[in-house]
Amino acid sequence: MEFTLIKPLFGGFLLGLAALSLLFFNGRVAGVSGILGGFLSFKKHDTLWRFAFLAGLVTGGVLLLGTFPETLNFTLKSSPPAVMLAGLLVGIGTRIGSGCTSGHGVCGIGRLSQRSMIAVVVFLSSGIAAAVSIDLIFGGEI
């Protein structure tokens, strides 16, 4: 797969700006798992802003599809049961570990939080373990 430096850096810059914007306006950390998990717990007076952010994410997807469709051009080789297992692990794991790549990775590291640094090291390590095992044991498809 081709590698370019500019797109990851610029995309990362936009991610940082978006997270700063949420902090500036709403005073919140832009952690997608926390925002979605909180939304799904349907607490009174704490749902609308979560919905607005999540609706923004999906709308951003529509914009990407219209302007840079190549960013959403991919094929998932994994079988439906593997995809389901992955979704469950990501859903439960991010809530138990109170954060994902955005909350711990972007905002947590950006805040120099030790908890987030530990979380990032752990999920990068287990992510590497999973991806490498699937490649070596199952030939890349599971």
Add this chain to the structure above:
Amino acid sequence: MGLLMIFLSGVLFALGLGISGMTQPEKIVSFLNVVGEWDPSLIFVMLGASMTYLTGYGFILKRSKPILAESFSLPTRRDIDPPLVFGSLLFGLGWGLVGFCPGPALVALVTGYDSVLIFVLAMGFGMYFFEGIDSRFQRGVDGGAA
């Protein structure tokens, strides 16, 4: 106006995910699969994002409060507890399995692919399930990076 700004933050976040390549699970898997044809993109995404956040964070917190809320709601916990490590471990396994984390999966819903829908439904179920057991055990969520 308030909700619109939050909505637009979400839109910008999605554009950042797309442009940085995070919405292509194959790129994530090739980053994590360090013995394969390695794609280092993700390092630069995280560098760009966290450095931007680090730069702006201090300026914003100099304000007494955010524009639309009464106070900042930031994680306060500092302790490294077993749930932080165990949860992150599970998350990483799922992430490495197909290459999706929560944000990109939501953005990729617009592709209409069955696999993305299955992932998001399972993820939502997992989160919903967690909220159920968590409130039963009354282990407060720190909001931790979230």
